[in-house]
Amino acid sequence: MIPDGARFCPFCGAPQQDVGDLPTNGADVPADETRRVVTVLFADLVGFTSLSERLDPERVKRLVDDLFERLVADVEAFGGRVDKVLGDAIIALFGAPVAHEDDADRAVRAGLAMQRTVRHFRDEHPADAVRMRVGINTGEVLVGTLAGTDYTAMGDVVNTAARLQEVARPGSVLVGQATRDLCSSAIRFLRTEPVQLRGREQETCAFRAMAVEPVTMSRRWRSDVDLVGRVAEIGILEAALASVRSGRCVVAAVTVEAGIGKSRLVGEVVSDFLIANPETLLLEGACAPYGESNVWWPVAGGLMARLGLDRSAPADESRRRIVRRLGKLGDFEPGTPEFERTVELVMHLLGQPSALDALGPTGLRDAVVAGILSALRRRGERAPVIVWVDDLQWAAPVLLELLDALARQLANLPVLIVTTARSDDVDVAGWPPPVDPALAVHVALDALDRDAAVELVRRAADRELPDDVVDTITRRSGGNPLFLIELARLAASSSDDDVDAGRLPG
Missing domain, CATH: 3.30.70.1230 (Nucleotide cyclase, GGDEF domain)
Structure with a gap:
């Protein structure tokens, strides 16, 4: 059952509007x-x-x-x-x-x-x-x-x-x-x-x-349209990063319906922080619903990008690159036992053969968590750290355990753990956990209001659209930024006669 007042179906993401009274190329649309x-x-x-x-x-x-x-x-x-x-x-x-x-x-x-x-x-x-x-x-x-x-x-x-x-x-x-x-x-x-x-x-x-291609995980939805609205939500995340800058760990969970722009919002705030604090270590990745068997990949992908590694490279070449690039970071002294353990950890995270393969399932999990904690603690003692994981609803349980451990063990260091997830997913309903003394922040994104939706349509179309066409697009999209941009561009690509007549493609 759809909750009263919901603008989107919590199960499929469909806009919950009375579409029967929307203009649709001159014809009514049944409910x-x-x-x-x-x-x-x-x-x-x-x-x-x-x-x-x-x-x-x-x-x-x-x-x-x-x-x-x-x-x-x-x-x-x-x-x-x-x-x-x-x-x-x-x-x-x-x-x-x-x-x-x-x-x-x-x-x-x-x-x-x-x-x-x-x-x-x-x-x-x-x-x-x-x-x-x-x-x-x-x-x-x-x-x-x-x-x-x-x-x-x-x-x-x-x-x-x-x-x-x-x-x-x-x-x-x-x-x-x-x-x-x-x-x-x-x-x-x-x-x-x-x-x-x-x-x-x-x-x-x-x-x-x-x-x-087996490339590093990246943001799946990038847009060349400026971010519109979200002033309050940006303010909350900027305040969280101010706490990080002062030396406190913060867990920020952004929950949202499909297409509302969770990655875009986090990306805007994180990018501004990196410009002001270039020494920050950013590990960003996303949980995948398909095609990825490595449960650590949301963290491993960010590490691979940071070290400039090629996932498809042979094991010997990967090991040489890891040794060389870890040495340049300065977090560990080459040749020390801790440096060697970190090399083996990174090899394992990339899915390459490593000394960790000899461990049993429990020992392997504990070694990975301990290794990541040690590496991020060393970095956090020198500079801020941001761990950004998208689409947490598809995370393996061991990844949630890792993030929980990071929040608890690094509570007094400048670390931001920021996650995004679908708001209707019960598997992450308890995230973020109470991790005192770390600060936990929950940001729930809603659909854009009408004024922001109209502004986004005009920016995405990059041409003048009649008011009735803009109104039709905002109504059909239900304030969903992804749908707004796509419908605006469909309208902008139409002939002048169709646009002037208020007709949209489809």
Whole structure:
């Protein structure tokens, strides 16, 4: 049940507005339908028809059922929802009914995983030359139970994803410009020649997704639009950092609904502090819901960035770099037992073979926690330390134990432990813990008010939009900054005639 007064659904992040009275290209929207910025994946098997002609129907059904079961699992593993299975095609949605800040990333990763699944399937069945094309596109769609159907999505975004699939090479994942722009630097793309999509007069920019690179964890949502509003929340975090500057440990927990801008807020405050205090050690990372088996990675990723390490480097090369770069930091004397223990700790955190591998599970956990505590205590005695962990709702229990230990053991040092998490996640409901004498601060972010939302729309659009278009965008977004920016840019990319008539894409 949705709480009274809630502006977003606490389960899926959907704006809780009466969308029935919003202007939507001249038509009313029923109350069980809403507009969302969604990434649509359209996948179609190639060679299915010839397979059907050559093999017994029962064998074909068993093969296809087996393959589709695996492909659906790929979609769901990255937080997507299978919208339809149409013969030998799959349509999947990322961003509805559940929204994430990295839905475009998730869709592309799912598409690449699906292609790997098809390749493995061919290896198991070499006589059946089945391949697959995948098209992905992002934009505003109408979602809901349309015309008595199950939950689904409609709009030009879906059609464009299907047409990108049609022109994709078998075995490839082809994405539109909007999807490419929203993806993180971890995904490597190859720009193709502009493609002519069926039913379109103009050519369309397209990119082929090539691979996911093993890069250092970074903020998944970066924006070139200035931060708007958040004066009170910035003031709270700046006061917390003032306490850190005076020599006290602070734990700051920022909780928020999807897309409200938790990373952006923390990033603004932390960046200003680093400029004023350049000697500060910053370890920043994010807990991942998929694709990461290293439970220490939210800390290890920040350490890797600090030391300039390459996660994919061979073990011997990694060890040489760690020894050289730890020596330059000056926190430990090279050649001492503590220095050697720190080298082994960093090797283990990066997933490389180390002396810690000989320990049992409990001993290993204790050694990692003790090693990180020792290293940060030494640094904290010289300069401020900031440990920033995003998306704590996906943290492993041992990581929460580590953060708790840091807060308790470093309480009298200038250390900020700042975390962000979804406000509806029960797994982090008890965070931050009472860690006296450290100071615990909880900042709950709400949707932007109307004035701030209007200002953000105008900045994101970077062109003059009619008042009724701005009003429509602010109403549809529910004050969600991520949706505001995407809808504003969709409107800004529309033709002058559409904008003047108050029509938005989708």
